[in-house]
Amino acid sequence: MKHKQISSLILSLFITSLVHSQKLDVKFGEFSREEIKMSSYEKDTTAKAVVLFDIGKTSFMDTDRGYIIKFTRHKRIKIFDKTASEFAEITIPYYVDGYGKTEIVKNIKAVTFTLENNNLIETKLDHSNIYDEQINERWHQKKFVFPDVQDGSVFEFTYELETPFFFNIPDWTFQDKIPTIYSEYEARMIPFYDYVFIAQGIKKFDYQLSEIAGSDRSYRGIKFKDYVHTYVLKDIPAFKDESYITSVNDYIMKMDFQMSKVKYPTGGTKDIMSTWTALNEALMKHKNFGKYIKSASRYAKKIIEEDLQLGGLNNTLKAQKIIEYVKLHFSWNGSHGKYAHQTVKEFVNKHEGNVAEINLFLIAMLNEAGIEAKPIILSTRSHGKIPIDYPFDHVTNYVIAFVNTSPAFLTDATKDHLPYNMLPVKCLNEKGLIVDEEEDIKWVSLNSQLESLEKINIQHNIDSLTLNTKALVAIQSTNYEAYQNRDFFENDTLKIKNYYDAKIGEINIVKTRAFDKEMHPYAINLKGTYQTEQLINKLIIKPFLNFPLDKNNLTLKERSYPVDFEYIKEKQFSATIKIPKKYKTNSLPENYSIDNDLININLNYANNGETIFVIGNYKFKKSIYVASEYDRIKTYLNTIVNKFNQYVVLEKIE
Structure with a gap:
């Protein structure tokens, strides 16, 4: 998905048609048998749901107080797997300026259709289940959940939003977290306002048409016609990769509209697009x-x-x-x-x-x-x-x-x-x-060049009776790593214990140091019990427990936007494993080292017969990696996951 910006393109009248296909004609509540029986989406068979269509329309409406903008949306979704229930939770944001002006959301309709024993069951949304929430001092949202969503359900909703704010006509997002078969946006403009738009991630529309509306309108005796602009995209892939990015809104396929000029009916103009x-x-x-x-x-x-x-x-x-x-x-x-x-x-x-x-x-x-x-x-x-x-x-x-x-x-x-x-x-x-x-x-x-470090030292003392590890763990973090730990834990020892139980096992003691000294490293010391794996006459131990990265979230074959790690970060690990009596080292993983312009990775194992020493680190040398570096970073993340989660095997001496 390539980011594309159409610079300063004024939405004045132009007539063009890129593809001579017909727009989709749909009505609320009218479904086809194919939609109900659809069991998968052929262009993405892994998708648990698909947007059948998403259609938005914007127009300027006459009122006693002048013009307002009316935006309508009609969206229909097919659910293949009800575990994708998140897509049945709908939020509709609206803006309140704090000075008496507000957007209004109204005429919400929502219905779920499910096929049971070859009978079509319709479940309408009860309006008492529509809630209004305040997000912050300027933004609110209407929120509801579709009722009775099952495997194979089709549900749809429609609503209207009225806004007195002309500066931004409602934007349109073509892409979703699931595939979209058809997405259409129609903007009906009046000739008194010019807008610019940014088309992000869109190389070419499947259908684009700008034309003059057939009927006349008037304002203070001045007759005019609407300019109608239609944009369609089809078979849009899901936006799946949200790992290591600033905001989905920076990369998802969408159109943003902003006013650039006012043309007064009585004559004269005013530039809105500033410098x-x-x-x-x-x-x-x-x-x-x-x-x-x-x-x-x-x-x-x-x-x-x-x-x-x-x-x-x-x-x-x-x-x-x-x-x-x-x-x-x-x-x-x-x-x-x-x-x-x-x-x-x-x-x-x-x-x-x-x-x-x-x-x-x-x-x-x-x-x-x-x-x-x-x-x-x-x-x-x-x-x-x-x-x-x-x-x-x-x-x-x-x-x-x-x-x-x-x-x-x-x-x-x-x-x-x-x-x-x-x-x-x-x-x-x-x-x-x-x-x-x-x-x-x-x-x-604003990008930080400050290097941030988290050091984790682990001492494994194996109990001679249970053969489990009494683990002593010392964690020390600096700069942004220290800030993240301070901010997340708030020095609450119970919260620290609950979090690190999953990394170690049952934690008995938690101590911290330098929480209130932001210029110093923040230290967390833990004592707990790690359950070793015991197989016949072997002990299987993870030297670094569950502290290293254990999953690579970069899963796409290719990516057209940066990998953003926020800041330069390094993880350092050291572990000592005291070999219990009557045990010897069965095998140690191979050492590993790589150091280049993107990353530094080191892993070293040593054994003196009584103690195993493991030292490792991985450091990302940049906070942001460009798209052309994606493959390499993805490979290095796989290496980290595989190398730093390896086991040491101890074998009982016969």
Whole structure:
């Protein structure tokens, strides 16, 4: 699946037909016998389900308050194996702007058809089983589950979404996690708005047609006709490989639409598609961004004078102390975004805020302390990469701080367990834009070159009676590996025990060290019992227990997008196995070593007659590998899984 971007293609009138095939004509609740009896999808016989069709339509509707956009969707899915029940769980997201405008989801219909004893059983969705959930302060969703889904069921749903937001007409995703036989999107445009679109992962549509609608419409006495654009893809493969990527949305086949120009009926036009320079200038003047930093200066100065002792410190130590102060005294409320939603006074009084409030206030504090700091806007990994050719405000959803000390560094004061000069993993997503008073646009790399390590030392002491191992395990992690462990476990010994039970066996003792010292390695020490395999007169032991990677998630024959490991990481292992009395080494695996531009792998076994020593490591030298390196990385992952999970065999002496 190749990413393709159609740069600045204005959806003004053009008439073209790539394939002279007919559009699919379907009606809700009308099924064919073939759909009901279908037992597999011939183009992907491993699929547990298939999208029979997915059809979306967008149009501009007249209301008393002006135009709104109406979006309808009709989707039908065939289930071959009811274990694929996740596809019977439907969510419909909708947006609320917080200022009185909201999208509305309505007219939801859903039905399941199942063939039982050659009789077609219809089960309709009870509307009392449609739930409304809040995802965050801006996004909500309608949610329901199809009733009575069985092997062979066909189910479908349809709904309408009305939106007052013209900037983005509803986007369309052609691809799913299961194969799709037919996907169609129809966009009916009015001549007062021009849009650009990005077609991602699409080389060519199976059917594409743009035409003038037959009937006339009018606005304030001005007659016009809709421009109707239709796009169809057929036999779309499932998007199966979600391993080691930023976001599915970066690579799945889809179309994104964004407004580029307004054409006023009375004459004149207004360009909506901005430039990064203009966006930078607008942010600096925005009351909830650039002006917020200036408003925060008075409060920041008071805190510095009354609560912080910065005298005698260099700028790096001053910055560290200020960042740690903000982390300690202001809590993140879990909300993303780059604009403040409360006043500085409210934020200071509550000691709680969103990402923007915390990091913009931090920037004000750093500046008041004489340290140059500037905001950087970015897009988090789950939000997707920034399309550099499309300078729209909504493509970024987060703000951090650039701190110009020697050396300069990036920081985010919302996250605990991170050193002051490291970003959360979610922010490691290609590029961010420095926002300042200067006109020159400055992009900053967000990808970390910091190497992160997890060291695991294992001592096997074999019990002479049970022949099981009394295992002593010492785990030490640095940088992002330490952050991940601190963040996941929260130093909760019960949580640590439950997690590592699966790696070792029954754990008796858990101890940790340096949890609150983010600049130091985080240490976890465990004592537990590992069940050896006993076969006749042999003991079978995994030197590294279940700590190494045990599955290669890269399974595709080829891949057209990068392998993203987030950051440069290394695993180091060492194990000692004391050979019990009346036992000897039956066999040891072969040593292995490879070191090239992509990876370093070493594995070494030694035996002095009393103790077996095993030392190994694997290090990925890049955080991101390009698509052309996929085959090699896939092979190396297979090597790691196979080599680092080998057994040592001890044989009883007769």
